[in-house]
Amino acid sequence: MSKILEIALGIVTSIGGFLDVGAIATAAEAGSTFGFHLIWAILLGTICVIFLVEMSGRLAAVSKHTLAAAVRERLGFNFFVIPLLAEIAVDFLVLAAEIGGDCIALQLITGISFQWWALPVAFAIWLLIWKGNFSIIENGVSLLGLITLVFVFATFKLHPSLTELGADLLPTLPKKDTAHYLFIAVSILGALISPYLFYFYSSGAVEDKWDEGHIGVNRAVASLGMGFGSIVSLGVLIVSALLLNPKGIQVDSYEQAALMLTQPFGYWGFVLFAASLGIACFGAALEVTLDTAYIVAQALGWNWGENLKQKDAARFSLVYTVFVFLASLLMVFGIDPLQLTLFSMALTALILPPVIVPFLVLMNDESYVGKHRNGWISNSVVIFTIALTFVLAIVAIPLEIIGG
């Protein structure tokens, strides 16, 4: 019975925690600019992330190692420095973008410019990590995140054509603006296949003391939780495609995206959009902040753990304290949150190979995962998606930058 409850809670929190600033921004921009044409990117990213999250949980449950600690041990610190630095850099930008999402949500509700909210939001994130424990961060905020299901309700209310949706399950190039299309596809994939998710998930599994008995729970939570969670992302894209695209509105700023739910739900639609954005970004910001502290501490062999007292993991606590306030400064300086989000998501796609390849090495190493090694299907799906995402990123990012 307790396993069923654990699975249920895991699935619910995965759905509630699925959306973050990247998923909202990329899906809203994709729907408003290209209609349903980028649905395939969400589906491909979801399939890949299901495999990767399942793998990181399996690694932790069987080897009792977090992903970062296992890579460092297996391939040496000198090798691990590359994915570590790449991940820290991307986490920094992603965290700034998540804080930006929160600030915009507060700006939408209060009318006070987002820059003023950056430090208070950073303080709130820090306070919750400082005072809270892993369970509150993992479950509490994610449960609140169920508010994002409003995008799914809006989708049902708008009755999209299933034939049109089905037609875009396979990739097709648009007639114009191919460079931007590829850039958004890369950003969607980067937003969904975020390395911080696997590092965080495996650290969480170790904090929760998972063992081989959790392999079934892990599989169910990863596949059902992430699978249903992606429906929320699809909801954002579909609502944006149905309501903003026909009017010619291309989401270049969050103010435009905020109009998305006003047609189906009136004033409450506006409030629900702001609340969804705020809660989704707050939950993700907590995870990214903790993730960075986890990987730094695990890479350098320091004490770590959200459930430990600060004095028992002082350097770990110092890392997240400094990191969250530094990231918030990007918002204080007034960097456009939506552009930063899209850019950091595309950059995430670029760092996937150095992060994922060592992960795959571990998942095929019997000394870490014993008889629970990867099968050919999981290896193939992950290699194919990461290679495709990386090649698309190499092509699309320069095109987007030069094309303005």
Next chain:
Amino acid sequence: MQWIRIGSSLLCFSLLTACSGQSSADKLTKELDSVKSWTATAHMVGDAWIKGTVPEAYAKETLSKTQEELQKETETLKLADSAPGHSQILEQLKQLKDTVAQMSKAVEQKDQQAMNQQIQQLSSQEQTISTLFKQQAGGHE
């Protein structure tokens, strides 16, 4: 080593495509899309404000952002070209900005009737500028 070569070839290919591939018509279409997008945003915000589905502060902020974006487009277009018809587009853009400024004023004064009038004006200006842009883009092809 082979991967590095493939990677750098792809990078060179994309840089070259980006530098050479964008025609003036493409650029103009991009500008038009942006102008249309922000004008449609102002339109939707105005409608939503009349219906009471968005707060006043949000409406004001978004309309002010629309003015800024239209100003940016005006500056980009000023630098871009001096073909015939170009000055007409700039004139229309100025009128669009004025209309959005009037919409902002209507929100401040809580004047729904004025907002309705400005929205109607915005619609007709949107059509005019769209036609002008299309003529210009056609001339560049």
